[in-house]
Amino acid sequence: MKVRMNVTGMIAVYFVIAAVVSAAETRPNIVFFFCDDLGYADLSCYGHPYAKTPAIDQLASEGTRFEQHYVTGVTCNPSRTGLMSGLYPARFPKYCADFGLSGRTAITDLLKKRGYKTGHFGKWHMGPDSMAENGTYGLDVVETIGKSKDKSAGRDDDVTTAAIDFIKANTGSQPFYVNIWGHSTHFPVTVPPELAAEFMEIKVKRSDFAPTMQHKFDECIQIGGDLDDSMRQYLGDVYSIDRNMDRLLKTIDELGIRDNTIVVFSSDHGPAPVILGKKGHREFSNNMLGYAGQLRGGKHEELEGGTRVPFIIRWPGHVPAGRVDSQNVTSFIDWMPTLASIAGINELPEQIDGEDISDIWFGQSRERENPLYWKTSSNGSAPVMREGNWKLHQNRKKEGGVQLYDLSKDPSESNNVADQHPDVVKDLKAKLDAWTAELPKSYEKIPDDKKKKNKSH
Structure with missing residues (x-):
């Protein structure tokens, strides 16, 4: 048995090394399909009891589905800021939705220099509208497309069509990178009859959902919603995402570029609430029935339901097919x-918070080199961190100050074990304090009444 385990381990290591070497030699195309406010469990392959997502499920079966993948922020701009720059959003002294990345390098800048054709389609939210033009962040093409003209196909049909046209036009001698950043399932969710009709048989059985979902059902009813109809609306919006993914995957196959194209599917953060704090509810709020499974919280919260998202990656011959990475x-x-490692880019910005996890994409398992941190840029906001299985929330005033959770036993963050593990709290708090000490002491944001509304947000 011991010999067999060693041989298995050697094979796994060989596979990873071969994938890394091959990646460095090949500059793959990169297609990044990014949803807005889609919950961790809003897909069939992530456990939703009613969702119809056959194309995304197929992508997962042909690639690897990750169960512990995180965003860098719990609202739209911070999430995009972190992934594009490799820096935690709280490091920026100016709100990037108002000012952009303040001269920082974006991944698309690096890929452009490496010979990639780069495109961005859909939601922007990486600076004012005036920045959404050719050349920004190394992007050759930027089209901040809003809702589709043909409403029967869902609101992101035009975004997907434009991205597909870009892929067709740039399949050839040079590799391409494309952002496809849709608007589904952001508020308001209101789908055409053609999409809702796909779910006419749905009758919500509340016991089919985790306890963490029950308050959203209560709020839906509280503001006059009908659970069955609201669920059909939300699932119709998710289904429209899947239809667009189906078109995209078929295009990649028709062009014969499947084997040299990385396809990534994910969401910018957790699902939006039904009733949003003191603002109360608005028309269609009852349809905001995004689901994070057993994870507590959602958009605007650093709880797992706000920070953990679906993440699926396919790259034949490099990323293991049919794998579920739960570790x-x-x-x-x-x-x-x-991506810089995979594309053979050797020079990165001097300051960067992320780490190269291409070995993990290729099937390896290991501990992270550094903890993960979250904090909004607002002065006085509470920081959060994860290291290993521990998640520490500092100064959560509503729930008694410091909270510590063991995510391996309590992914819903329901049992605060800070009192039982004072040494862990002390260690993590010291690291969290050291990290927050590095952040800017002031923060600039343009007041809402002094800036133009950005429709692409």
């Missing part, structure tokens, strides 16, 4: 260094 802890803070 490795990965993050979009690693997006820049990982």
